[in-house]
Amino acid sequence: MSQEAWLTAEVAGPKKASLITKPEIADAMIRRAKRPIFVVGSIAAEIDLEEKKLIDYVIAMAKRYNIQVVATGNTNNEFLKRGFTPDAVMPAVDIGNRLTDPRWQGVDGKGPHDLAIFVGLPYQMGWTILSGLKNFAPNLKTISLDNVYQPNARWSFSNISIKNWIMNLEAILVNRED
Amino acid sequence: MSQEAWLTAEVAGPKKASLITKPEIADAMIRRAKRPIFVVGSIAAEIDLEEKKLIDYVIAMAKRYNIQVVATGNTNNEFLKRGFTPDAVMPAVDIGNRLTDPRWQGVDGKGPHDLAIFVGLPYQMGWTILSGLKNFAPNLKTISLDNVYQPNARWSFSNISIKNWIMNLEAILVNRED
Amino acid sequence: MGTKEINISIKEIETEIGNIKDLRFSVGRLAQETWDEPQGPTPFPSMSTLRNWDLTLLNRYKPFYLPFCDLCCLCTFGKCDLTGDKKGACGITMPGQQSRIVLLAACIGAATHTSHARELVTHLIEEFGADTRLDPGGLNIKVEAPITRLVCGMKPETLGDLEMVLDYSEQQITQLLACTHTGQEGNPVDLESKVMHTGMIDHLSMEVADIAQISSYDLPKADPNAPLVDIGFGSVDTTRPVILVIGHNVPPSVEIMDYMQDNELIGDIEVTGICCTGIDMTRYSSKAKIIGPISWQIRYIRSGIPDIIVVDEQCIRTDVLDEARALKIPVIATSGKNCLGLTDRTGDPPEEIIDDLVSGKIDGALIMNPGEVGVVAVRTAMQIAPKRKKKKSGIFLSPAEALEMAKECTQCRECRRACPNDIHIPDALKAFSRGEPAMLTGIYESCVGCIRCESACPQEIPIHSLIVAAGEDTLRNESFKLRAGRGAIQDIEIRQVGGPIVLGEIPGIVAFVGCANYPKGGNELAEMAIEFANRRFIVCTSGCAAMTIGMYRDEDGKSPYEVYSGTFEAGAIVNVGSCVSNAHISGAAVKIASIFARRNLRGNYAEIADYVYNRVGAVGVAWGAMSQKAVSIAAGFWRLGIPVIVGPHGTKYRRMLLGRSDHDEDWYVDDTRTGEKVYVGPVPEHLFIAVETKEEAMVMIAKLSMRPNDTSRGRALKLTHYIDLHRRLLGAMPTDIHRFVRMEADIPITMKEDIVAILKEKDWKETVIPDPTLLPEKEAFP
Amino acid sequence: MGTKEINISIKEIETEIGNIKDLRFSVGRLAQETWDEPQGPTPFPSMSTLRNWDLTLLNRYKPFYLPFCDLCCLCTFGKCDLTGDKKGACGITMPGQQSRIVLLAACIGAATHTSHARELVTHLIEEFGADTRLDPGGLNIKVEAPITRLVCGMKPETLGDLEMVLDYSEQQITQLLACTHTGQEGNPVDLESKVMHTGMIDHLSMEVADIAQISSYDLPKADPNAPLVDIGFGSVDTTRPVILVIGHNVPPSVEIMDYMQDNELIGDIEVTGICCTGIDMTRYSSKAKIIGPISWQIRYIRSGIPDIIVVDEQCIRTDVLDEARALKIPVIATSGKNCLGLTDRTGDPPEEIIDDLVSGKIDGALIMNPGEVGVVAVRTAMQIAPKRKKKKSGIFLSPAEALEMAKECTQCRECRRACPNDIHIPDALKAFSRGEPAMLTGIYESCVGCIRCESACPQEIPIHSLIVAAGEDTLRNESFKLRAGRGAIQDIEIRQVGGPIVLGEIPGIVAFVGCANYPKGGNELAEMAIEFANRRFIVCTSGCAAMTIGMYRDEDGKSPYEVYSGTFEAGAIVNVGSCVSNAHISGAAVKIASIFARRNLRGNYAEIADYVYNRVGAVGVAWGAMSQKAVSIAAGFWRLGIPVIVGPHGTKYRRMLLGRSDHDEDWYVDDTRTGEKVYVGPVPEHLFIAVETKEEAMVMIAKLSMRPNDTSRGRALKLTHYIDLHRRLLGAMPTDIHRFVRMEADIPITMKEDIVAILKEKDWKETVIPDPTLLPEKEAFP
Ligand code: SF4
Ligand code: SF4
Ligand code: SF4
Ligand code: SF4
């Protein structure tokens, strides 16, 4: 597994995401986080993961881990269709901007988030917003749960197959059930 | 071992040198080359490798493998001091430029070189010239034998210790004796 | 003012430097002051003159940086790693570097328009004389050049006057560019202020370019009923000789059409255009045809239909010569700015050039005299077309060929990893080679024609050609109507809509402008335009966006331009013209302040910008923005306080300018009536924002059209659109309504119950509607 | 020409546009044509006018591209992967992209000088009037502005005349910058031609800037005996209040010195400078002191010695405010181009600003009026100095502190990996913490003061401060003499050396110019300068290079300027001045053609460049080149046919312009006497080359000084230097001697035997010495 950007040319620089080589890594990070937040983009509802969509995993995880959810783009609609109400609806760059503000008290106003989990944004949009966070949110950890390498996250999968991806997402969910 | 440029910021892009993880790789490449050439920079005579200097290894290899040698900078002087006469004395960018010319018949006029082995150039000079070759000499293979990762070579060591480096250089020499 | 060429010869004259004999001189520019508006505080501002205004805006809209690279490589101290709080060898920080890159891009953009304007004005003066009167709108326009008046404090009357404006633009660009040098400005906010200055200069130069060409070539003069012209591949009669022009600078194309006219060839030859030259050609002659925006270059050239390609400047693929050569289409370069390595044949006898081109002795020629281009292009096309007939028949890959090629695919995914839109090419090719073309056909719509996929394919599959082959039916069916660019907005139109806009009763002006780097095809843009026209916004458009909107058919087979009015009024879709016509959109905002509100325009930038910012609900949308010009155009809007929305690729512009709706303290204005500070809510909430989807864009447009000055009726109307779109597209009521309701009367009646409930929950308190300004020093201005 | 402000008032006048009454106007610029040289073919050339000349050069010296990144990120189509034969989304190739980046850098460089010139000229006109006569050399100079005459075909006589030149420069820069826009020029060779045009414009603007300041401020006027001034940290009397100025634009510094003069404070206060403002201050007053080149900024500020820092523009670390703040040193920014985010206090009462600065209420202020800067800077320094006395005593880390810090080092090597010169910091710190400071002290010499190491250190060790502490003795000892920048070269000097140069009997002119990004410290540069002065080359220098050469002591403790003549003659070391004074070096080459060879200068660029290229053995060396200005300066030399050598960092400039000595067909010239083509060998072999070591540089300088026109005596002399240096520094005879010997008489007598043997081996054949030209169309010129 390698640290190659999914879009070939989107090389970041010296500071690159560590690889989530096994689901336990993501699991541990989420577990350790006190105030995690999910940033869920419009593609989450487009991607088929066998019988489910990516967004279904997001909902399951958000519930199980008790993670607050920000729906970007028009993803809110898709959440609502599934009977899940996100904690906030906001443009991706808006939530990104707020996450760089150490005084921002989070979507629920109860204190700064310490972990942001990105999923389902258009690749380059995720790339650039994570770049903003990498550089300007030193106290925030970030994970990308997409199946492509996001060099600007703190942790990311490498470019993995859909099958492998499902396995990982399932494992994260299962782990939590323990 | 990783593909990180020695000078942190000198990130190349998507196309990066493969790692010489063991001396056999370099050995095989040299062995397979029909018309290899050594490009030896001024630092080769400055670097101490225990009792020897880097340039001494170069001379030993050039002799054993019968590789033509271009001395750049003022390295010629150092070769001559050691009783070895390089095949050409040329600025590094001049030899680089000629190596991109498929019609150039090599330092001895007997045909184009198919492998260029770089060693002892100032890091960024090696980096940039190898970049020129990576992009504009598609038929030329390049190796860097410095102990730092040169992303623009076809093959390079990663950033390795002096000890490890000596081991590798010795091994390449020994291999050849078989 | 106006200028006159005067030659004076005096036998003897007493002057303050003594007695001069036999004096002869010519006065190139003699100012005839005919403008009685008093000069404002900031004519010809330097880059620091309006800094306070910029800082005021930037204090609300702080840059959110999205570094597009960890490194700086601008000088050979570098590369420098700037991640986190590291500094470069020159001391620069990551925020400084990002703003510096934005400034650099804006300078390139502004230089491009300015240099275009200069080339145009110089040519037009040579051709028509410096005395040529500027006349962008006949009797319907008194404020002929609102941006020039505003920025320079002068009133240009002739082509010659415009040279002075360009001198100023060039001087400013040089200064601004200097700021990007290693070891100059490193403060991010100051760099952003300079970006805004660059944007202002850009609009100035665009205005110069467009009013010069409108006046000289008699393009539509602020004409709401400019003719409907043909657009689309399918509108070309391929049996005739076909000339293709690409670029932005219209004189060579004008000469082509004039030559045809003079030689009674109109109707015998098709003159087709891509990019803004296409647009401007159709403003000159409604016989000319537009193929499409920038992304149509490869598909059209590869069709083999053009018999000759004439390129001028800007937005021209740099591989046009290679692509043309492959099909033996000769190329004429016409600008020193884009020589393509061709031999300079300017001044050679046309016959010789034509022979060389027709015989294939040369691939192309550089001809920098537009008149000569006209002759050579037309006659070469006529001679070469019959010879090329055969080639044209085989314009697309046959299904069998395409299938064979698709089968070469190894599913390595390099193409997809090279595609800016992450298009699922490998899947589509797999399906295609199994006999299921639908997916590949679908890709035709979202492909921006960049052919990076082809570069990346190790199997050397001509992927784009495959896509176009799969989309052949769509392509052949591309035949629509576009309303030719009308140019400026009439004073009377401004007078009529000024009130409703400023009071908020026309919900907004939304301008769809910019390039065609669409994330999912151009239909999204047309759909947005239609949505807002239906909502009785004033929809303006220009450039590639204007073309894209035209390339859409409703159920009746009509293009939006056939359905919607071209008058600057509620519910219209107004095509102002090419990229440089964007100045008429900012100009319209400025004219509202001047004509409707009677604010002094002259050299009075900050006051007018403050007016526009607080009162004119204008929003720019650059859905496919890609270029450096897009940066400078956007920056020109920002400085006027007009927010700009970009598509998802827009995050690559290095930073957003976002407001913080949750920071109440950011949203106070001065009430000029009372002198008090009044909370007005986050209106407009952002100055520059990239959004992810069309749906999000529409909600954002509605939201950003609110302004502090809205009357309650206006605000209620705007809120209705905002809430309605939010509910429909995002599935729920917005949660920030309380920030936009200032008093109960602001609440849309139909939603009263819901909203009142929300307001309660949010502890909402009533406030007042001020006479808003951000200029505390306002009283200092005349 | 000259210009006059004339105000004319006429009761009635007949003109071609009719009868005008009561006309009053003022003629800002009235051309008085006083130059009888006929106008040449190319006055005010456009960017394509001299394309053929450029292509001629570029055909010999084809770019060898050294991409510094695999990617392009200039627009939001990107990033695009351009490796190998991939193309960007706009169609651009890797060669095109590299040339485009060079053009962009050159535009930034030229814009910087032009904008500097504009700011200077505008200020000087305000202060001294547009009629101020240009007088760069009194009676000793007739050709006052060789580059302006050459490029523009005009003869400027007053400050006012220079504005027209700058209008042209700004227009050209805007056009050139436009070419870097996505979708414009993509042909690498055309882009390189535009780079050369940019370079020419750069020299033009530099000339304008320097002759304007020389004339207005009465700087040394082509004075070979300009005074020796102090340079170096050790020359500052730290007991006095100390003002530090950094930058390039001298008016604020002049006002500081004038204020001191007017208030009889000279001698009470130290005025010290870094970078070119430092140089230009000492041209204005020999009482001012230079600290050193750009790399001295951090060490000097951190010393705490300056009581106030005044920055103008260019080459100023962007973190100067942070560094100063840490030591409570107030900063005054003086230029709109570099505001540092400071509040604009221009026009505020000086007392108020001074109070705020002295009390520490503000860190600094932006004051854009030089006169006001003078007052505020001097008085603030005087008031603040006593308060800061204590701080100054503890200027360096004590040995104990340094040791403690060094012990924090974990040997992670991040610092070394951040250091542009790959300096062995971890080893040095390890040794230092073991009580062996020698290695760290050694680093002081080669450290360029960029503090990237500090940014990278996870232990937050103030590495640079440690290095400076270890080098404290060296630093304190830095007290040398520099000959103040003399400005232009006198006509008589040109007349005297013209013959020997053109015949090759003075072996060459070598110009050491540019920044201080030295690979191994500045001594190498001084050693090179001395070597070539001893070899009786004419050594010229300017800017940071001139400072560096001065910061060297021979065995007798003397600096090179104390030993070598300042006259433009064999064996001299001639400091022309600051960066903008570089125009006098190119100007000297041009004047050789005009004054010595009596070629027409006026608007006659190609012929003169051809002359210089074939006859004037000039070589530029930018050993520490780093900036974008360095690119444009180099490009200006290239277009004149003057080769430039850069240090090893120079490969980062994206491409070299290398000749192929093995391609015989490349090295033919036309012999104007016979009309035949004659092989002249690879002279000069390269136009732009980076070399690896000082030794290689010296051999290269000697080699590149050869020209086709050398007489046998001249060639023999040049060969002697080349062979001698090659043998001494590279250990052997060069193997390419046969390419430089045209006839037996060319062979240096002392080496005859060896060389004849070589020639035999190489099958050498005698040829002729032509009257060389590369301009086949030469006869077309007047
Ligand atoms: S800024 Fe652009 S060109 Fe420079 S290193 Fe980064 S990606 Fe490459
Ligand atoms: S401009 Fe500054 S940050 Fe960029 S490469 Fe140069 S020194 Fe580094
Ligand atoms: S040509 Fe179309 S499919 Fe190919 S990379 Fe470009 S946008 Fe993607
Ligand atoms: S790059 Fe070529 S071979 Fe690879 S998946 Fe794409 S089309 Fe197939």
Ligand code: SF4
């Ligand atoms: S300018 Fe061209 S190569 Fe560069 S990012 Fe834009 S499209 Fe890609």
Ligand code: SF4
């Ligand atoms: S300050 Fe000196 S030692 Fe540190 S990185 Fe820069 S050059 Fe190297």
Ligand code: SF4
């Ligand atoms: S970066 Fe700091 S800790 Fe690491 S080796 Fe350098 S000085 Fe030591």
Ligand code: SF4
């Ligand atoms: S030589 Fe270079 S670093 Fe020095 S002042 Fe001039 S441009 Fe700046």
